Amino acid sequence: MSNDSKLREDICRFGRSLFERGLTPGSSGNISVKLEDGGWLVTPTNASLGFLDPARLSRLDPSGRLVSGDAPTKEVPLHTALYETRGAARAIVHLHSTHSVALSMLPEIDPRAALPPMTAYYLMKCGATALVPYYRPGDPAVADAIKGLAGKYSSVLLANHGPVVAGDTLEAAVFATEELEETAKLYLLLRGLNPRHLSPEQVKDLVKVFGLTLPEHAHGG
Numbered sequence: 255m256s257n258d259s260k261l262r263e264d265i266c267r268f269g270r271s272l273f274e275r276g277l278t279p280g281s282s283g284n285i286s287v288k289l290e291d292g293g294w295l296v297t298p299t300n301a302s303l304g305f306l307d308p309a310r311l312s313r314l315d316p317s318g319r320l321v322s323g324d325a326p327t328k329e330v331p332l333h334t335a336l337y338e339t340r341g342a343a344r345a346i347v348h349l350h351s352t353h354s355v356a357l358s359m360l361p362e363i364d365p366r367a368a369l370p371p372m373t374a375y376y377l378m379k380c381g382a383t384a385l386v387p388y389y390r391p392g393d394p395a396v397a398d399a400i401k402g403l404a405g406k407y408s409s410v411l412l413a414n415h416g417p418v419v420a421g422d423t424l425e426a427a428v429f430a431t432e433e434l435e436e437t438a439k440l441y442l443l444l445r446g447l448n449p450r451h452l453s454p455e456q457v458k459d460l461v462k463v464f465g466l467t468l469p470e471h472a473h474g475g
């Protein structure tokens with residue numbers, strides 16, 4: 255099996271797993287993986303992540319032109335904006351996952367740290383999550399908003415829409431998206447109950463021991 259066909263299988267396998275656990279409904283959500291020639295594989299438009307066909311994934315060249323497969327998701331600009339500003343990103347996952355979408359609508363959310371430092375794994379997998387404002391689907395301005403974050407965030411929450419998460423590998427991007435969703439769920443469960451978050455000392459300790467890079471002004475940094 256060539257590297258390309260392994261990646262195709264992986265996209266379909268992770269897509270099905272996310273869909274079957276209710277993490278993105280209907281034909282929402284999309285996944286992309288960067289290829290060695292600078293192009294990428296991306297899930298097609300109007301395709302459910304639960305029922306992807308490896309042979310029909312959209313294969314794009316480095317300039318974003320369709321080389322083979324079905325037409326790509328209309329949300330390609332979300333992916334290109336994050337790839338452009340995060341050079342190390344090899345894969346991106348975008349979902350319409352319930353708790354993350356709910357979180358994005360709350361009035362108190364800090365756009366530089368959409369979630370407080372609640373668990374060590376959230377910090378280790380997501381670092382901090384930025385919130386960008388609401389944009390109508392297909393509005394190219396959302397890409398500018400993501401580029402405006404200057405690549406400091408691997409996880410971005412689109413208000414009233416859902417998360418976009420980059421990773422060094424497809425698996426890393428999927429796991430980070432799941433961690434973000436679980437942390438958003440915890441936040442909603444505990445909202446108003448005055449929970450203990452990690453202290454600045456505990457955050458500093460994680461940063462030191464695990465070599466984390468947190469954006470300025472996130473989690474008290």
Ligand SMILES: [Zn+2]
Nearest residue numbers: 283329415416
């Ligand atoms: Zn979307």
